[in-house]
Amino acid sequence: MEQEAVSQIRKKDFTPYRFLLVDDSEFARKNIARVVSMLGGLIAGEASTGREAVVKYQEIRPDIVLMDISMPEMEGVDAVGEIIREDKKATIIMVSSLGHKDLVKKAIASGAKHFITKPVQIEYAAKIVKAVLEGKGG
Amino acid sequence: MEDYLTNLSDKELEMLKASFFSHAFDVLEQLGSEILRIENDPEDMESLKNIQRYVHTLKGDSASMGFASLSEAAHRLEDILHMLREKRLCMDRSLGDLLLSFVDAATQILTDGKEKKWSGVDTRGVIEKIDNYLQAGQAGRNKVNTDNKESACQLTEYQQLQAAQALKDGHLVYEIEVGFDPQCRQREVGAFMIKTQLSNLGEALCWAPDIEGAEIENADTVKTILITKSEAEAVRNACRIAGISADVKLNNLSLPPLNSPTHLSSPLAKGELKGCGGDRAAARHDSTLRVDAGRVDEIMNLVGELIIGRSMIAQSVYELRERLGKDETVANLQNIDSLFERSLSELQKGVMKIRMVPIDHVFRRFIRVVRDLSAEKGKEIRLEISGAETELDKGIIDVIGEPLIHMIRNCIDHGIEKKEDREKKGKDKCGVIRINSYHEGGQIIIEIEDDGKGIDIERVKEKAIENGIIGREDADSMNDEDAIDLIFHSGLSTAAEVTETSGRGIGMDAVRNTVEDLKGLIQVRSVPDKGARFTIRLPLTLAIIQGMVFSSEGKSFAFPLSSILEIRRVYKDEIDTINGLESIRWRNRVISILRLREYLNREDVKADNGDGKKYFVIIIGLAERRLGILVDRLTGKRELVIKAMDNGSDMISGASILGDGSIVLILDTASIIKRAAGALVVNE
Numbered sequence: 125m126e127q128e129a130v131s132q133i134r135k136k137d138f139t140p141y142r143f144l145l146v147d148d149s150e151f152a153r154k155n156i157a158r159v160v161s162m163l164g165g166l167i168a169g170e171a172s173t174g175r176e177a178v179v180k181y182q183e184i185r186p187d188i189v190l191m192d193i194s195m196p197e198m199e200g201v202d203a204v205g206e207i208i209r210e211d212k213k214a215t216i217i218m219v220s221s222l223g224h225k226d227l228v229k230k231a232i233a234s235g236a237k238h239f240i241t242k243p244v245q246i247e248y249a250a251k252i253v254k255a256v257l258e259g260k261g262g
Numbered sequence: 263m264e265d266y267l268t269n270l271s272d273k274e275l276e277m278l279k280a281s282f283f284s285h286a287f288d289v290l291e292q293l294g295s296e297i298l299r300i301e302n303d304p305e306d307m308e309s310l311k312n313i314q315r316y317v318h319t320l321k322g323d324s325a326s327m328g329f330a331s332l333s334e335a336a337h338r339l340e341d342i343l344h345m346l347r348e349k350r351l352c353m354d355r356s357l358g359d360l361l362l363s364f365v366d367a368a369t370q371i372l373t374d375g376k377e378k379k380w381s382g383v384d385t386r387g388v389i390e391k392i393d394n395y396l397q398a399g400q401a402g403r404n405k406v407n408t409d410n411k412e413s414a415c416q417l418t419e420y421q422q423l424q425a426a427q428a429l430k431d432g433h434l435v436y437e438i439e440v441g442f443d444p445q446c447r448q449r450e451v452g453a454f455m456i457k458t459q460l461s462n463l464g465e466a467l468c469w470a471p472d473i474e475g476a477e478i479e480n481a482d483t484v485k486t487i488l489i490t491k492s493e494a495e496a497v498r499n500a501c502r503i504a505g506i507s508a509d510v511k512l513n514n515l516s517l518p519p520l521n522s523p524t525h526l527s528s529p530l531a532k533g534e535l536k537g538c539g540g541d542r543a544a545a546r547h548d549s550t551l552r553v554d555a556g557r558v559d560e561i562m563n564l565v566g567e568l569i570i571g572r573s574m575i576a577q578s579v580y581e582l583r584e585r586l587g588k589d590e591t592v593a594n595l596q597n598i599d600s601l602f603e604r605s606l607s608e609l610q611k612g613v614m615k616i617r618m619v620p621i622d623h624v625f626r627r628f629i630r631v632v633r634d635l636s637a638e639k640g641k642e643i644r645l646e647i648s649g650a651e652t653e654l655d656k657g658i659i660d661v662i663g664e665p666l667i668h669m670i671r672n673c674i675d676h677g678i679e680k681k682e683d684r685e686k687k688g689k690d691k692c693g694v695i696r697i698n699s700y701h702e703g704g705q706i707i708i709e710i711e712d713d714g715k716g717i718d719i720e721r722v723k724e725k726a727i728e729n730g731i732i733g734r735e736d737a738d739s740m741n742d743e744d745a746i747d748l749i750f751h752s753g754l755s756t757a758a759e760v761t762e763t764s765g766r767g768i769g770m771d772a773v774r775n776t777v778e779d780l781k782g783l784i785q786v787r788s789v790p791d792k793g794a795r796f797t798i799r800l801p802l803t804l805a806i807i808q809g810m811v812f813s814s815e816g817k818s819f820a821f822p823l824s825s826i827l828e829i830r831r832v833y834k835d836e837i838d839t840i841n842g843l844e845s846i847r848w849r850n851r852v853i854s855i856l857r858l859r860e861y862l863n864r865e866d867v868k869a870d871n872g873d874g875k876k877y878f879v880i881i882i883g884l885a886e887r888r889l890g891i892l893v894d895r896l897t898g899k900r901e902l903v904i905k906a907m908d909n910g911s912d913m914i915s916g917a918s919i920l921g922d923g924s925i926v927l928i929l930d931t932a933s934i935i936k937r938a939a940g941a942l943v944v945n946e
Contacts, residue, residue: 220448222448225448225450228451233458238455241447
């Protein structure tokens with residue numbers, strides 16, 4: 125495997141960051157999982173609808189959520205709102221294709237910390253996720 | 263907005279619609295000419311500003327009237343205009359085509375909409391063109407960008423005040439330039455994040471480029487002006503967002519004085535200042551009043567009645583004075599009458615002025631015709647317009663456009679030669695079409711002239727023979743002027759139409775018909791290899807005419823001055839009789855003359871006693887045809903208010919009442935000439 129440009133990160137207690145991946149496409153989840161592994165994170169859970177994501181979030185309390193913007197049964201945007209209403213400190217990064225900029229803006233206005241554009245460029249995405257986790261990404 | 267429309271009563275809705283359509287068509291027309299203007303001079307910032315304003319208006323208005331697709335296209339067009347404004351696009355021919363295709367589509371959609379029919383046209387084609395253009399432009403974008411990297415924040419006057427106040431209050435004002443991370447692909451959202459961050463620190467006044475427009479996606483940097491209490495470092499940190507911003511430049515601003523142009527650093531400063539003129543023009547525009555033409559016509563009719571009434575009073579006053587001699591009351595009456603006369607003539611002029619529209623409305627359509635058709639025919643043609651400010655009656659303006667356009671098409675199609683041919687003849691390879699208009703003695707003259715090959719007389723004759731309009735012997739004996747006149751023959755021009763022009767359904771005969779309907783004249787001059795000139799003479803207005811009043815065989819008649827070419831005296835022996843028809847020689851032509859008696863079939867017209875040795879002959883012309891009318895006595899030139907009358911004779915187009923109460927019959931030039939032409943044929 126090629127040299128990874130983005131170094132792995134750990135929490136202060138040296139445990140890995142726990143991720144919740146939300147996307148209705150399994151392929152997309154697999155793809156974004158590469159970002160998690162690049163950063164040495166742990167996939168704590170997956171969800172394929174907004175509704176499921178809200179439930180899963182309560183259940184596993186992840187450190188960060190990578191959330192698709194457009195899904196069946198509650199859009200990503202609305203899920204962001206629900207999650208943040210429950211946990212004001214929730215860290216959510218939106219994952220979206222190019223067409224949804226208004227939705228992404230809405231999600232950010234509702235409290236999402238950043239966004240990643242599909243098709244995901246792993247390194248670039250990892251850089252963003254890392255910055256967000258280190259508190260520099262917005 | 264649709265809901266808002268449904269809350270209106272039918273009448274209100276109709277009125278709203280009417281005003282929407284009339285305004286929208288106006289705007290489209292103006293938009294079209296501004297586009298052509300900026301195409302000629304891409305640096306014309308005033309034009310660009312007007313274009314932006316028109317498109318913006320169309321976007322808003324058409325959305326609220328339910329023309330969603332039109333509004334959508336206008337919205338997309340705004341993106342392009344914005345990029346033009348920022349010099350990230352260059353104005354060129356293909357962009358001109360794109361903008362004009364929007365105008366065309368919009369005109370069609372609105373025309374259909376107005377006639378309440380389903381429009382097969384939508385703006386998808388235009389939107390697609392815009393997208394294609396933007397995509398194609400993407401490649402060339404960097405080139406344009408390096409030429410002009412600066413895009414400046416433009417503060418509105420209010421924002422300037424705001425910033426000035428903030429400075430006074432001890433706040434800091436920064437000009438911030440954030441470079442995007444090259445990998446950032448949704449820059450609009452990126453900019454939105456920067457904006458969100460900055461909003462925690464203070465107020466960002468304006469963004470360049472617009473962070474909600476399409477152009478932000480192609481921008482390398484985004485600029486803003488921030489009013490804040492935070493120190494530079496805090497601002498810088500707020501702008502640094504992983505994956506979005508690369509470098510952040512900060513400039514501490516001290517504000518320019520308030521009366522300076524409304525931006526802080528801009529290469530477009532000059533253009534902006536010029537732009538202010540556009541706004542003033544817009545303001546002027548708003549002070550115009552839209553009135554239904556019918557109302558003006560009603561007033562015009564009333565004015566006509568008043569003028570006749572006044573001249574009757576004048577006649578009575580005259581008679582009173584004759585009877586009573588020096589009388590104070592009569593003298594008073596006379597004074598009052600002359601006061602009336604002056605006021606009435608002002609009133610008449612005033613009302614006529616309302617109906618007057620600059621011919622520019624018609625002329626500006628030609629720019630487009632020449633632009634498109636010359637490209638299509640592979641010819642290079644310059645259009646020179648003069649006298650566009652000349653005013654004429656709205657009723658005439660409305661109908662003269664089509665024929666003129668046809669003539670211009672003819673100039674392009676047949677008149678101006680191909681580049682190679684022109685060069686062979688030693689002419690400039692760029693052909694010229696000149697259009698001019700001016701007033702001359704109560705008439706309006708419109709000239710269309712080209713410097714092409716002129717009318718090919720032999721070919722016209724050939725065609726006329728082919729189509730059975732004339733025989734070969736006629737052709738041989740025919741002089742050039744008469745031969746040129748053949749182009750107005752319906753048989754001929756239709757035939758030419760089918761084979762040569764793209765079948766617009768209007769030929770030179772239709773041009774002639776329109777000019778005739780307007781009581782006008784058309785003349786042609788053509789010199790081989792030098793070009794052709796068409797001169798159209800039209801009356802200024804259709805309601806009041808300048809007429810030549812004369813009496814023939816005891817009755818008063820009048821011809822509109824606009825159809826009179828010449829009045830001359832002829833002696834009895836100058837009149838020849840050919841084939842039983844009387845004729846005279848006039849300017850190298852033989853023209854028939856006639857006595858009205860035979861044509862009007864009026865019993866009260868006494869037979870000419872034949873004593874007279876000399877007569878007046880009024881030579882009238884209609885389009886290209888000429889005819890002489892024998893008259894006994896000329897009364898003189900009068901302003902005649904036309905009263906329509908139903909007299910069963912199409913030879914008389916109306917009547918007018920003179921000051922002495924006598925009636926003048928206004929002769930219909932067209933019918934008389936046609937009838938005379940018919941008589942000629944019968945006699946042959």
